[in-house]
Amino acid sequence: MSSMSGMQSPPAQANPKPAARKTERKQQPLWRQILAQGWSYIYLAPMAILLIVFIVYPLFASLGYTLYNWNGIGDPSDFVGLENFQRVMQDSIFWQSFLHTFIYMAVLVPVQLALALALALVLNNPKLRFATFYRVVYFIPVVTSAAVVGIVIRLILSNFGDAISNLLQFLHLSHEHIDWLADPRFALWIVIIVGIWNTLGYNLVYFLAGLQTIPTELYEAARIDGAGAFARFFFITIPMLRGVGLVIVILAVLGSLQVFDLVQVLTAGGPYFASEVVNTYIYHQAFGGYSATYVDPDIGFASAASFFYGIILLGLSILQVIAFRQIARRRANTQ
Amino acid sequence: MQGSRINRRYFLMSAAATTLGSALVACGGPSSSSSTVTLNFWDYWVTQAPWVDNEIKLFQQKHPSIKIKKTTNVTDQYPNLFDLAIKSNKQPDVFMLASTPKINDQVARGWLMPLDKWATEEWRSKFPQGSFFEGNNIFNGKLYSAPLVGSAPWIQFYINNAVFKAAGITNPDGSVKIPQTWDDISRAADAIKKKGDNDVFPFGFGNGQAFILPWWLEMFVRGAGAVGGAYDKDLRTGKYTFGTDRAYTDFIELLLEWKKKNYFYPNSMSISDEQARALFERGKFGMTVGGVWNQPEWKQHKFTDFSLMTLPTPDEKPKGYFYHGIGGTLWGMSAKTKHADEAWAWMDWLYSKEAGKRWVEMGEDLSVYPENNDPANVKDKQFAQYVATAKLSLLAPIPEVRNPAVSQVIQNSVKPDISDVMTGIYTGQIGDVKAALSELAARMQKSLDDGIKQAQQKGHKVGAADYAFPDWDPAAGKDYITKPAS
Numbered sequence: 030m031s032s033m034s035g036m037q038s039p040p041a042q043a044n045p046k047p048a049a050r051k052t053e054r055k056q057q058p059l060w061r062q063i064l065a066q067g068w069s070y071i072y073l074a075p076m077a078i079l080l081i082v083f084i085v086y087p088l089f090a091s092l093g094y095t096l097y098n099w100n101g102i103g104d105p106s107d108f109v110g111l112e113n114f115q116r117v118m119q120d121s122i123f124w125q126s127f128l129h130t131f132i133y134m135a136v137l138v139p140v141q142l143a144l145a146l147a148l149a150l151v152l153n154n155p156k157l158r159f160a161t162f163y164r165v166v167y168f169i170p171v172v173t174s175a176a177v178v179g180i181v182i183r184l185i186l187s188n189f190g191d192a193i194s195n196l197l198q199f200l201h202l203s204h205e206h207i208d209w210l211a212d213p214r215f216a217l218w219i220v221i222i223v224g225i226w227n228t229l230g231y232n233l234v235y236f237l238a239g240l241q242t243i244p245t246e247l248y249e250a251a252r253i254d255g256a257g258a259f260a261r262f263f264f265i266t267i268p269m270l271r272g273v274g275l276v277i278v279i280l281a282v283l284g285s286l287q288v289f290d291l292v293q294v295l296t297a298g299g300p301y302f303a304s305e306v307v308n309t310y311i312y313h314q315a316f317g318g319y320s321a322t323y324v325d326p327d328i329g330f331a332s333a334a335s336f337f338y339g340i341i342l343l344g345l346s347i348l349q350v351i352a353f354r355q356i357a358r359r360r361a362n363t364q
Numbered sequence: 365m366q367g368s369r370i371n372r373r374y375f376l377m378s379a380a381a382t383t384l385g386s387a388l389v390a391c392g393g394p395s396s397s398s399s400t401v402t403l404n405f406w407d408y409w410v411t412q413a414p415w416v417d418n419e420i421k422l423f424q425q426k427h428p429s430i431k432i433k434k435t436t437n438v439t440d441q442y443p444n445l446f447d448l449a450i451k452s453n454k455q456p457d458v459f460m461l462a463s464t465p466k467i468n469d470q471v472a473r474g475w476l477m478p479l480d481k482w483a484t485e486e487w488r489s490k491f492p493q494g495s496f497f498e499g500n501n502i503f504n505g506k507l508y509s510a511p512l513v514g515s516a517p518w519i520q521f522y523i524n525n526a527v528f529k530a531a532g533i534t535n536p537d538g539s540v541k542i543p544q545t546w547d548d549i550s551r552a553a554d555a556i557k558k559k560g561d562n563d564v565f566p567f568g569f570g571n572g573q574a575f576i577l578p579w580w581l582e583m584f585v586r587g588a589g590a591v592g593g594a595y596d597k598d599l600r601t602g603k604y605t606f607g608t609d610r611a612y613t614d615f616i617e618l619l620l621e622w623k624k625k626n627y628f629y630p631n632s633m634s635i636s637d638e639q640a641r642a643l644f645e646r647g648k649f650g651m652t653v654g655g656v657w658n659q660p661e662w663k664q665h666k667f668t669d670f671s672l673m674t675l676p677t678p679d680e681k682p683k684g685y686f687y688h689g690i691g692g693t694l695w696g697m698s699a700k701t702k703h704a705d706e707a708w709a710w711m712d713w714l715y716s717k718e719a720g721k722r723w724v725e726m727g728e729d730l731s732v733y734p735e736n737n738d739p740a741n742v743k744d745k746q747f748a749q750y751v752a753t754a755k756l757s758l759l760a761p762i763p764e765v766r767n768p769a770v771s772q773v774i775q776n777s778v779k780p781d782i783s784d785v786m787t788g789i790y791t792g793q794i795g796d797v798k799a800a801l802s803e804l805a806a807r808m809q810k811s812l813d814d815g816i817k818q819a820q821q822k823g824h825k826v827g828a829a830d831y832a833f834p835d836w837d838p839a840a841g842k843d844y845i846t847k848p849a850s
Contacts, residue, residue, distance in 0.1 A: 102447045102465050187635050211633030213793050299574050300633060301788035
């Protein structure tokens with residue numbers, strides 16, 4: 030018999046009721062339950078080990094570092110207590126970075142989701158020719174490394190930024206040359222625009238998947254009832270996408286609050302912190318940032334900033350979930 | 365079914381054997397045959413690699429029983445990689461010292477082998493006087509490293525000859541007129557701008573990584589008498605003077621005036637230093653600030669039509685100079701090497717006068733041995749110009765010589781630092797220049813004071829007065845010899 034049989038539950042009864050199955054499982058010792066599902070645990074193990082080693086362990090290890098003044102070399106020995114947290118909370122650059130991160134999220138998420146939904150609706154049209162080609166085209170930026178995207182955009186703005194600036198001057202829309210990535214008025218907005226384009230494909234695919242779960246009969250029935258395109262969109266598409274949409278919003282919000290690579294490659298948080306987000310701030314504290322050669326890394330402080338930001342994000346995520354639940358409950362009550 | 369099980373087992377065994385085999389290879393088995401010793405040598409030099417490789421070749425020819433296995437690491441990750449090597453007990457036999465932790469800390473952790481057994485008085489006497497002292501390369505009376513590089517101003521003002529000639533900035537004999545003062549530079553910039561070629565700018569730089577603007581500050585304020593330059597304190601008082609010495613505000617005013625007149629290549633703040641070097645080479649701008657490390661790249665591209673100078677001054681006579689210390693450290697030997705004599709032979713070779721001579725001849729930098737630094741012996745014109753600037757770098761007071769405990773003070777970096785502040789000033793994000801400079805000085809001073817306090821708490825006898833040398837006259841134009849504490 031193949032060892033794969035170990036993956037299946039022993040068919041003691043043809044179709045046992047869930048309560049009976051639960052009682053039966055309770056009667057078995059834990060180790061036997063684990064042994065019975067051995068292959069499942071073996072298959073789960075590699076990812077679990079990777080998660081523990083590279084996510085869970087560093088998370089808790091960095092908690093210890095927050096209490097030390099430590100440059101990352103050797104073992105930490107200079108205990109400073111909660112001083113690093115105090116410094117983070119009093120650091121205006123941290124709060125400035127925090128604000129930038131939220132501006133990034135607040136602009137990127139609605140714009141990107143609106144664009145992704147609009148594109149998904151177009152690409153979901155069964156009459157559209159070469160739909161697969163367009164889907165690939167819109168998904169390509171997602172599979173391209175953010176570092177590569179950042180370098181290419183930098184080169185484009187270095188080589189063609191002059192042309193754009195000259196055009197604006199010619200049209201009397203600007204009276205000065207603009208160094209796009211080094212201008213505090215534009216740096217963050219360029220990062221946001223590139224960010225919207227770079228990860229649009231993810232949400233497009235999510236929305237496409239969501240749209241394809243909506244039964245076409247609903248649209249046909251609505252059409253027969255005389256519903257127009259707008260009515261069908263607002264009374265069928267949007268309500269039917271609500272479940273997927275919530276997940277997409279949560280993922281987009283959390284993803285945008287974690288922005289790092291794009292900012293680091295495009296502007297490194299500059300000029301003078303004008304586009305610094307929390308993750309680049311932490312990186313610059315931990316590894317010295319752009320002045321790495323001259324600046325001592327401050328792993329203790331960076332860990333404190335990271336942990337503090339993690340707590341804020343956790344709080345926000347909980348609030349987000351509570352808010353969505355409240356909305357869902359209110360809707361359920363009104364229906 | 366049986367077959368598939370055997371196959372799976374066979375596959376797993378093969379995979380395990382392969383992995384184990386690879387791991388053993390990666391760990392390095394016995395690295396030498398009975399007659400040949402292989403020394404593991406770590407560095408982080410890329411542009412200097414031709415010199416290192418040549419020295420390895422020559423050394424191996426002279427010592428056929430010793431093989432050097434060089435590993436060049438990423439510069440900014442070198443301290444971390446070295447730390448990992450120590451933790452896994454795989455440290456190289458000979459290595460460039462990591463910048464972090466400081467050498468005294470590395471000695472305290474037992475990473476380094478004392479060199480006294482081989483570095484005799486006779487060996488030390490080859491070096492210039494004062495090259496070895498407690499707190500620099502000697503700790504608890506034992507020597508751990510030595511200097512390789514001599515001192516010259518570390519930053520230069522580069523001129524694209526073609527741009528200057530096109531703008532008519534020439535001497536009567538047709539050669540390029542090298543500016544010497546701030547006014548000369550302003551006039552040259554004006555001439556380039558007035559030429560009317562909108563594609564060519566007087567100045568350019570690549571501040572994309574945000575550390576270049578302080579180089580401009582350093583270049584201009586030294587000759588104006590700002591003794592601490594862009595990064596350091598004034599060793600007459602031991603205080604940071606960004607907010608009190610008018611040389612800083614004077615230059616920043618000039619910089620902003622140049623910016624207002626559109627003298628700078630417009631994308632200077634977003635392009636990288638590498639891009640700026642390429643644009644200078646193509647004549648996109650006539651003047652830039654950079655180090656001697658620019659030269660090999662330009663020469664690789666067959667670009668030699670440039671000149672250099674350093675220490676531009678507001679008036680004809682400099683009010684200050686570039687300064688340097690003595691002593692120095694570069695390579696060290698592992699305390700755990702099994703081939704100490706062979707490792708020393710390699711270190712001795714690297715630190716030899718002959719290797720230093722080749723170092724200069726190959727255009728890498730100055731040698732610690734003054735006799736190697738004769739511009740007449742340097743074939744390359746621009747590198748000879750650089751070698752000739754050595755006279756503009758003078759010996760400054762050295763707090764560690766007077767009190768070796770100073771080396772125990774660890775001064776943490778500050779944020780915003782000088783790079784941030786200069787960027788903010790240039791982009792207009794910082795409006796009140798004087799206030800920003802004063803705040804920077806206060807942050808730096810606090811960082812130094814905190815470092816002193818921590819060292820005191822650890823029992824080291826050190827204080828703020830250790831950084832003050834009131835009898836030093838930086839404008840005198842001569843070396844300051846620090847007397848060791850009695």
